[in-house]
Amino acid sequence: MAQTTKRALAESMKKLLAKSPLDKITVKDLVEDCGVNRQTFYYHFHDVYDLVEWIFREEFANIAREEIDYGRWSEVLYRLADHLTENRALILNVYNSISHGEVTRYVNRVLRPYVAAIVEEQAKGIRVSLENRDFVTDLYTQGAAGLMCNWIETGMRRSQLLRLEKFEQAVDGSLGLVLKNFEGK
Known part of the structure; x- marks a missing residue:
């Protein structure tokens, strides 16, 4: 039952975000749209930002369960781009309402x-x-996430996604070389 209520509140948040920026949405707006009382909301979340963070975590969990061909960078990047596009209103309104860092952390996660x-x-x-593999993972993650966040910042225009293809071309074959540079160190 708790998960059902949380999902209902999340759907209300997404619906409201399609019309308004996050900083204009109140708990009152959410509970009225969802048909629950304020106590129910506060039983599950501290505030609207806590709800948005929960939505991000749930969406991340859904993406993490998907099968992906790890041999192709583009599949990973385009899957994330498709997911972000499906949640465009949420992403843009959150990005434009609160610290860009929250969306950046989400994309990185x-x-x-x-x-x-x-x-x-x-x-x-x-x-x-392991330490060097972790470093290389961070290096490539931050590069890809930087491009994704730039795409979000520019309004998520489809034409900007061409930069993801350039990223794939730029890193193609480089990962093995970078890892070899760390071999035995």
Whole structure:
């Protein structure tokens, strides 16, 4: 029952975000739209920002369950772009209402496990410490996340996604070389 209520509040938040920026949405607006009382909202969340964070975590969990071909950077990036596009109103209104850092952290959290899987695949047969694999994962995650966040900042225009193709071209084959640079160190 608790998850059902949380999901209902999340759907109300998404619906309201389609019309208004996050900083204009109140708990009162949410409970009226959802048909629950304020106590119910506060039983589950501290405030509207806590609800948005929960939505991000749930969306991340859904993405993490998807099967992805870790041999192709573009699949990872375009999957995330598709997900963000499906939630365009939520992402843009959150991005424009609160610290851009929250959306940046979300994009990084979503991308990192996929990049880590790509790094692990490429590291097979190369003696690279966990610390260095972690560093390389952060390096590539932040590069990809930076492009994704720039895409969000520019209004999520489809034409900007061409930069993701350029990213894939730029990093194609480089990961193995970077990992070899750390071999035995």
